[in-house]
Amino acid sequence: EPEVTQTPSHQVTQMGQEVILRCVPISNHLYFYWYRQILGQKVEFLVSFYNNEISEKSEIFDDQFSVERPDGSNFTLKIRSTKLEDSAMYFCASRLGEYGYTFGSGTRLTVV
Amino acid sequence: GESVGLHLPTLSVQEGDNSIINCAYSNSASDYFIWYKQESGKGPQFIIDIRSNMDKRQGQRVTVLLNKTVKHLSLQIAATQPGDSAVYFCAEKQKAAGNKLTFGGGTRVLVKP
Numbered sequence: 001e002p003e004v005t006q007t008p009s010h011q012v013t014q015m016g017q018e019v020i021l022r023c024v025p026i027s028n029h030l031y032f033y034w035y036r037q038i039l040g041q042k043v044e045f046l047v048s049f050y051n052n053e054i055s056e057k058s059e060i061f062d063d064q065f066s067v068e069r070p071d072g073s074n075f076t077l078k079i080r081s082t083k084l085e086d087s088a089m090y091f092c093a094s095r096l097g098e099y100g101y102t103f104g105s106g107t108r109l110t111v112v
Numbered sequence: 113g114e115s116v117g118l119h120l121p122t123l124s125v126q127e128g129d130n131s132i133i134n135c136a137y138s139n140s141a142s143d144y145f146i147w148y149k150q151e152s153g154k155g156p157q158f159i160i161d162i163r164s165n166m167d168k169r170q171g172q173r174v175t176v177l178l179n180k181t182v183k184h185l186s187l188q189i190a191a192t193q194p195g196d197s198a199v200y201f202c203a204e205k206q207k208a209a210g211n212k213l214t215f216g217g218g219t220r221v222l223v224k225p
Binding site for chain 1: 144146148153154155156157158161163201203211212213214215216217218
């Protein structure tokens with residue numbers, strides 16, 4: 001069964017450093033998402049991406065965040081200057097049509 | 113405002129019994145609902161979905177019921193097994209909101225042997 005692949009599974013970074021979280025969505029999917037989950041809390045929407053541009057973003061997705069689809073397969077989330085409160089699980093998701101979201105296993109980001 | 117919430121944070125169930133997990137949503141514009149299972153350290157795993165033009169959908173050992181009148185969603189797991197122990201989230205999609213998913217807070221299901 002096709003999967004959404006995320007790397008790395010765990011990233012530790014120092015406060016103020018830049019991090020790039022990587023995702024390989026399912027190959028024929030057209031819509032891409034980033035969500036995050038702070039420990040013990042619910043999954044929160046960050047950003048959606050379609051046709052090589054952001055289609056929607058949440059209040060969490062401020063100027064420190066950016067997304068990119070640098071080639072035909074990868075979808076990245078960059079945090080320019082990490083803060084302690086950015087520590088969370090970050091999930092990538094993709095879908096083809098109106099339904100059928102598939103999530104990756106996540107990247108655990110720890111900011112120290 | 114939009115919100116999706118769960119009534120019970122933890123549900124303990126005896127192996128072999130049926131489980132019922134509930135979810136309330138507040139936005140009548142939601143047209144699609146999904147139940148996810150999340151095991152420790154893993155991403156949300158799709159269980160079953162239902163569109164707003166339906167009130168019941170069945171899968172393998174799982175049934176989702178949608179009551180649009182009271183904006184309530186439930187997940188029934190038949191003959192609960194130890195492997196069903198996890199956190200369960202409901203999520204809703206609103207077409208007008210760019211097809212993003214809004215998640216509820218989660219219910220932890222503990223299956224006792």
